[in-house]
Amino acid sequence: MTSKNKINEDLANERRKCNFNIEEVTYILDGGKEKTLQRKKIEDVALNGGASVDDIPEEYLSARERYENAIRKSCIYTNIVKNEVLEITGIENYGSPVLRRTGDAFFKDISPFMLHLGMFVPSIIGQCTAEQQATWLPRALDMKIIGAYAQTELGHGTFIRGLETTATYDPETEEFVLHSPTITSYKWWAGGLGRTANHCTVVAQLYTQGKCHGTHLFIVQIRDLETHMPLPGVKVGEIGPRMGFNTADNGFLGFNNYRIPRMNMMMKNAQVLKDGTYVKAARHGKLTYGTMVFVRVTLVGEASFNLAKAVTIAVRYSAVRRQSELRPGSIEPQILDYPTQQHKLFICIATAHAFQLTASWLWNTFTAVQAEMKKGNVDTLPELHALSSCLKALSTSDATAYIEQCRFACGGHGYMLSSNLPFLYAFVVATRTYEGDYTVLLLQTARFLVKAWEQAESGKVVTPTVAYLNRHFTTNGKMIWDNSPEGIIRVFQSVAAGKISLCVRSIRNRITSGMDHEDAWLMTTVQLVNAAEAHCRSVILHTYWNEIVRLTKHSSDNVKTVLNQLVMLYLTYWALERTGDLLRYSTISENDIDLLQRQYEELLVKIRPNAVGLVDAFDIRDEILQSTLGSYDGRVYERLMEEVQKNPLNKEPVDPSFHKYLKPLMKSKI
Numbered sequence: 001m002t003s004k005n006k007i008n009e010d011l012a013n014e015r016r017k018c019n020f021n022i023e024e025v026t027y028i029l030d031g032g033k034e035k036t037l038q039r040k041k042i043e044d045v046a047l048n049g050g051a052s053v054d055d056i057p058e059e060y061l062s063a064r065e066r067y068e069n070a071i072r073k074s075c076i077y078t079n080i081v082k083n084e085v086l087e088i089t090g091i092e093n094y095g096s097p098v099l100r101r102t103g104d105a106f107f108k109d110i111s112p113f114m115l116h117l118g119m120f121v122p123s124i125i126g127q128c129t130a131e132q133q134a135t136w137l138p139r140a141l142d143m144k145i146i147g148a149y150a151q152t153e154l155g156h157g158t159f160i161r162g163l164e165t166t167a168t169y170d171p172e173t174e175e176f177v178l179h180s181p182t183i184t185s186y187k188w189w190a191g192g193l194g195r196t197a198n199h200c201t202v203v204a205q206l207y208t209q210g211k212c213h214g215t216h217l218f219i220v221q222i223r224d225l226e227t228h229m230p231l232p233g234v235k236v237g238e239i240g241p242r243m244g245f246n247t248a249d250n251g252f253l254g255f256n257n258y259r260i261p262r263m264n265m266m267m268k269n270a271q272v273l274k275d276g277t278y279v280k281a282a283r284h285g286k287l288t289y290g291t292m293v294f295v296r297v298t299l300v301g302e303a304s305f306n307l308a309k310a311v312t313i314a315v316r317y318s319a320v321r322r323q324s325e326l327r328p329g330s331i332e333p334q335i336l337d338y339p340t341q342q343h344k345l346f347i348c349i350a351t352a353h354a355f356q357l358t359a360s361w362l363w364n365t366f367t368a369v370q371a372e373m374k375k376g377n378v379d380t381l382p383e384l385h386a387l388s389s390c391l392k393a394l395s396t397s398d399a400t401a402y403i404e405q406c407r408f409a410c411g412g413h414g415y416m417l418s419s420n421l422p423f424l425y426a427f428v429v430a431t432r433t434y435e436g437d438y439t440v441l442l443l444q445t446a447r448f449l450v451k452a453w454e455q456a457e458s459g460k461v462v463t464p465t466v467a468y469l470n471r472h473f474t475t476n477g478k479m480i481w482d483n484s485p486e487g488i489i490r491v492f493q494s495v496a497a498g499k500i501s502l503c504v505r506s507i508r509n510r511i512t513s514g515m516d517h518e519d520a521w522l523m524t525t526v527q528l529v530n531a532a533e534a535h536c537r538s539v540i541l542h543t544y545w546n547e548i549v550r551l552t553k554h555s556s557d558n559v560k561t562v563l564n565q566l567v568m569l570y571l572t573y574w575a576l577e578r579t580g581d582l583l584r585y586s587t588i589s590e591n592d593i594d595l596l597q598r599q600y601e602e603l604l605v606k607i608r609p610n611a612v613g614l615v616d617a618f619d620i621r622d623e624i625l626q627s628t629l630g631s632y633d634g635r636v637y638e639r640l641m642e643e644v645q646k647n648p649l650n651k652e653p654v655d656p657s658f659h660k661y662l663k664p665l666m667k668s669k670i
């Protein structure tokens with residue numbers, strides 16, 4: 001073995017200690033052996049060309065060079081996908097998470113094509129009629145047209161009903177006239193819009209026959225397909241440097257009485273006829289928000305995957321890194337041996353599992369609701385909206401906090417861009433805001449919870465994810481504390497029920513004392529966010545536990561044991577995090593809390609020997625991890641030194657600025 005492919009001895013030892021079958025866990029996380037094999041096949045085809053490697057790391061490039069480089073790599077990757085990957089996987093895999101994640105090997109930051117596949121194509125699939133799809137979809141999938149999703153404006157993101165861009169129907173020419181009447185009506189933020197896209201989905205207020213019918217979606221060509229020049233009446237550009245997403249050319253867009261054909265309105269859920277008659281969406285008023293629901297569902301899996309990357313980096317690094325002395329003169333321990341380090345990292349492994357299994361469950365719920373809606377039944381949509389809203393909010397928020405925790409766990413080296421942890425953080429922290437801000441989405445869930453509470457109060461049976469509310473009305477007093485997984489979950493459900501109950505009481509009391517409903521709701525929103533968070537926690541705990549029980553039924557004993565230890569760690573961690581709530585809503589005692597703490601510390605000890613095996617089971621290739629600290633071979637120090645050689649600042653022994661500025665300064669007199 002050369003030093004280049006030699007595995008770090010500490011890491012090799014960790015792998016020898018691992019007592020479970022790593023592949024078995026990978027299969028569970030991927031959703032089955034076949035899915036793992038297909039993922040690996042895709043990765044082999046897409047990555048074995050080595051096209052991902054930049055001669056100069058992208059962080060050293062100027063804004064222009066970075067963008068051009070991102071486009072170059074996006075085109076290479078798209079050609080590989082079109083010509084090689086889809087040959088073996090089929091076109092239905094075009095937008096699959098596996099392909100999106102494999103693409104991470106090409107970009108430390110973001111592909112300018114991400115929103116094309118992430119939202120433009122889904123908006124065509126979800127919002128267009130079959131006839132419209134036949135017109136647009138093949139061209140979009142073949143990259144003959146490249147799109148963005150332009151909804152947010154300079155003045156409004158959250159409040160979609162407040163958007164100002166107008167689309168006014170002109171029956172004379174059978175066209176819509178798009179217009180940006182104010183500075184705040186300019187579209188702002190859309191990924192890929194600034195420099196890359198030649199089309200986009202535009203969300204605008206629809207006017208026809210003198211009446212406004214609210215926001216609708218339109219497909220709009222914004223640039224010439226030959227010259228890429230913005231079309232007359234279109235003003236488009238890039239919004240400027242951001243915390244992350246710097247290769248995503250997030251853009252602005254304004255229209256000056258810009259005309260598009262009538263059939264460019266996405267007409268699956270509402271239509272404007274040739275004469276200007278508006279035909280209302282028959283089934284549900286919010287179906288035009290469907291693309292957002294789809295993306296929220298996929299973001300739970302994204303949160304899991306990015307957290308899995310971060311913790312893979314941090315655990316491998318913590319096995320390689322030695323620091324301090326436990327006793328005078330003793331060998332410096334691996335930092336992974338410190339219980340405080342285990343406390344930082346093992347919860348991240350467990351959370352990545354919890355989110356991955358919850359994401360698959362949510363995806364199945366989403367497809368079931370879609371199937372019902374195809375049959376004309378929209379009854380399950382409110383529950384899906386409530387679930388996808390809170391799960392998106394919590395998974396992105398927790399993943400953000402834990403990725404930062406992984407960076408802290410890597411000390412100073414975690415601050416290096418080459419560790420990839422800062423990029424991961426900058427990417428994931430944005431997911432807490434985009435596709436619906438954290439607070440705003442939890443308040444959407446709270447609306448659903450208050451309604452469900454009122455239904456349960458009146459004796460009606462409520463939908464499955466809030467079924468615990470029915471129990472709330474049949475049991476008296478605090479929930480009996482019980483340290484079993486099912487017991488802990490029941491107590492978390494009681495906490496949620498108790499908090500929702502307090503919200504309802506607050507709202508009612510405020511109304512009784514003279515407030516109108518809107519003000520009473522507004523004054524209760526701090527509690528409502530808290531209640532929605534508690535509900536969502538209980539959903540995740542419940543789903544994670546149920547899925548582990550279901551998926552490990554036929555697993556080997558050691559896999560069962562280690563996955564059980566992780567889920568128990570997760571349940572215990574959250575019980576300890578929420579002791580205040582547990583004391584308020586259950587019979588838990590001081591003694592029970594001491595026991596929980598001991599149980600938690602024992603779990604850290606039990607998981608420790610399998611920690612590296614557990615992150616290996618995420619099976620994230622080095623090309624995708626892109627980290628000096630987290631590679632499979634653990635050559636941390638060598639890779640940090642190799643990276644230094646790529647630093648353009650080190651190309652010449654003396655920087656020109658020395659002669660230009662430093663030397664004159666040194667020679668000048670005070």
Ligand SMILES: CCCCCCCC/C=C\CCCCCC(=O)SCCNC(=O)CCNC(=O)[C@H](O)C(C)(C)COP(=O)(O)OP(=O)(O)OC[C@H]1O[C@@H](n2cnc3c(N)ncnc32)[C@H](O)[C@@H]1OP(=O)(O)O
Pocket residue numbers: 094095096097099100114115117118119149151152157158159160161191286289290292293295298299302381382385434435436437440444447448
């Ligand atoms: C290769 C592909 C892989 C994919 C990889 C993924 C990677 C990432 C992909 C893409 C990156 C994405 C980049 C970011 C893109 C964006 O950010 S696009 C912009 C997103 N914008 C938002 O999310 C805005 C958030 N705001 C809203 O959703 C809404 O305005 C609101 C819900 C906050 C309020 O809407 P409003 O119309 O004012 O409704 P309300 O009056 O509050 O509610 C009325 C009732 O309607 C219910 N409702 C609301 N939304 C929905 C919905 N979506 N579905 C079903 N029902 C909905 C609401 O609960 C109310 O019900 P009740 O009256 O019964 O209480």
Ligand SMILES: Cc1cc2nc3c(=O)[nH]c(=O)nc-3n(C[C@H](O)[C@H](O)[C@H](O)COP(=O)(O)OP(=O)(O)OC[C@H]3O[C@@H](n4cnc5c(N)ncnc54)[C@H](O)[C@@H]3O)c2cc1C
Pocket residue numbers: 115149150151152155156157158159188189190191245250430433434435436437438439440443
């Ligand atoms: C990296 C990135 C990429 C993006 N990509 C796209 C894209 O491709 N296409 C697109 O259309 N948009 C995109 N966006 C925009 C994004 O969807 C919005 O920024 C997001 O929905 C939040 O809206 P806002 O910016 O208007 O925040 P605001 O609504 O102004 O929120 C500001 C604060 O006010 C609070 N707040 C707002 N309303 C309420 C309320 N009713 N109750 C309580 N608190 C409230 C929020 O909680 C938040 O703390 C992107 C944003 C980012 C950061």
